[in-house]
Amino acid sequence: MLKFFKQIKKHNNYKHCKYINDSLIFDYKNNVKLCPYSTLGTITSNFNGIWFDIDKLKKVKAKSINFINSTDCPNICKLCEYFTENKHNENNKIKYLYLSNWKNCYLNCSYCDFPKEEDLIKASHYDVFQSIKQLIDSQFIDVNTTIIFDCGDATIHPEFDKLLYYFINYEMKKIIINTPAMRYCESISEAIAKNIAEVIIPLDSGCPYIFEKIKGSNKFDIVINNVKRYLSFEEPSQKRVILKYTILNGINDNQKEILDWFMFARDLGIKKLTIDIDKKWYNQIKDSIPLYLKELVIFIKTISNYNEIEIDFCDRTNFIYNTINKK
Ligand code: SF4
Ligand code: SF4
Numbered sequence: 001m002l003k004f005f006k007q008i009k010k011h012n013n014y015k016h017c018k019y020i021n022d023s024l025i026f027d028y029k030n031n032v033k034l035c036p037y038s039t040l041g042t043i044t045s046n047f048n049g050i051w052f053d054i055d056k057l058k059k060v061k062a063k064s065i066n067f068i069n070s071t072d073c074p075n076i077c078k079l080c081e082y083f084t085e086n087k088h089n090e091n092n093k094i095k096y097l098y099l100s101n102w103k104n105c106y107l108n109c110s111y112c113d114f115p116k117e118e119d120l121i122k123a124s125h126y127d128v129f130q131s132i133k134q135l136i137d138s139q140f141i142d143v144n145t146t147i148i149f150d151c152g153d154a155t156i157h158p159e160f161d162k163l164l165y166y167f168i169n170y171e172m173k174k175i176i177i178n179t180p181a182m183r184y185c186e187s188i189s190e191a192i193a194k195n196i197a198e199v200i201i202p203l204d205s206g207c208p209y210i211f212e213k214i215k216g217s218n219k220f221d222i223v224i225n226n227v228k229r230y231l232s233f234e235e236p237s238q239k240r241v242i243l244k245y246t247i248l249n250g251i252n253d254n255q256k257e258i259l260d261w262f263m264f265a266r267d268l269g270i271k272k273l274t275i276d277i278d279k280k281w282y283n284q285i286k287d288s289i290p291l292y293l294k295e296l297v298i299f300i301k302t303i304s305n306y307n308e309i310e311i312d313f314c315d316r317t318n319f320i321y322n323t324i325n326k327k
Contacts, residue, residue, distance in 0.1 A: 016086035017077065020064045022095035024057070024140075026128050028103035028152065032057075034064055036098075038076050049101075049126035054138045058092060081315065094140050100150035101128055102157040106182040108216035109202070111246055111278045112151070127159050129166070136170070147175045151202075155179050161187045172196060181226040182219060192240045193233040200274060201227060202244040206260030210252055224268075231269055239272035239310055247277040247296065247317070254292075255299055262300065266307055275300060276314040286319075294324050 019025075020034050020041055027033065032052070034041025041064040043057050065088060068077050077083045102125050105112070135141040147167055154160050154177065164187040167175055175197040177188060191197030201223070205211040208220035230241045243265045247253050252261075265273055275297070285293075297313070297320050304311035313321050 013085055014087050015069045015073065015077075016084050016088060017068055017080070018082045018096070020061070020068060021088060022093075023098060024094045024096075024135075025098040026101040026126075026131070027098075028100055028125070030126060032131075034061065037080065038074075040064055040067070040074070040077070047126060049128055049131065052131035052134050054134060054140070057140070061092065092140055093142070094135065094145050096146050096148060097132075097135075097141060098148045098150055099128060099154060099163075100152075101126055102154050102160075103152040104156045105152040105180065106156070106217070106219070107153075107180050109204070109246075110214055110216070110251075111248055111280070113279075125157060129159055129163055132163070132166070143171055143173050145172070147172060149175070149177045149179070151178050151180075153180055153182065155183045155185050155188070161185065164188070164191060167191075168194060168196065174198075176200065178202070180215075181223045181230070182217075184226045184229055189230060189233040192230055192238075193235075195235070195238060195240070198240055198242055199230055200242045200244050202246060203227075203261060203265075204244070204246050204248070205252060205257065206262070206264040210257055210260075214248060214251060227268060227270075241270060242272045242274055242312070243268075243270050244274045244276065247275065247293070249278060249281045253296065255296065258296060258300055259303070262303055262307075262309075266309060270309070272310040272312065273300075273304065274312040274314060275317045277316045277320070279316070282316045286316075289320055289323070294320060297321050298324060 017035070019036060023034060025033050025036055026047070030047050031045050032043045032047045041060055043060050044053065067073065068083070104125070132141065164175070168187070168191055173196060175191055177197055177199045179188070179199060179201060181201045188197065188199055192199060203211070203223065204214050208218060211220040212218045227241065227243070234240045243261070245252070245258065245261050252258065262273070297317055301311060301321065
């Protein structure tokens, strides 16, 4: 491994990818891998959760770093937003651990990448608890690793509470939990109270009507009750409970809906929001972003500033915001 890094060091221009260099993903298709967008850096494609091959992880990681730094680097990387010129970490630490090994969800969002109803019935899943212990023992993971529970709804996974309490007791510093908040979890409240978890709840709407239109469920009130319970564990200075809004073509892509959502969040006492845009729609329009979308992004930024509520733009909305600012 050292020899490999010495070889890389001879080059002046290091190519870096946040995923290849710093991440590990357990996905819902039984893959354990480094890159979320390609097969590059696949460690195994039929993982059953029983025993994780640490040596293979080391080898695949070193090989993948070498590959993106070689003349064979594929176009998918060269064109990727995460392909940058940056220095490598000369250790094997995982900075971001993505737990997406679970795809079940109580909701059915129209923009969801995850399989729908009929697939959920036959949904397979696997446990990751043993693998995480192995990764900790091998010092790939430590308290500084950011743990990211991705969608589906990880809280449905039978191992969720066990894992989260393990991370809490291990004194992990940062845990990000994406959950639609259809199910309330004591473990999440404890992580919020200890100031180590951020809980991102995709509400996408400020009223039951739009909520149902997007999510195919009339359980708006259940979600709001759970949001309130999580908020009751948040200290006033914290920004741990975050409401998310994904802008969707022709459904909530207007000032009225976004304002309804914003006012609803403000009245709940939320102090941090995050905005995304439907990925598939964005890819169709990214070369010519409509003016009204740019105005929508400025609008939400302005009202957030005015109300002293933090707004976090995801990669795509950030790109829109930056293009406006450059003009
Ligand atoms: S640069 Fe993009 S496509 Fe290439 S490995 Fe990284 S995340 Fe994957
Ligand atoms: S909450 Fe997340 S996983 Fe569930 S349907 Fe919506 S986008 Fe998909």
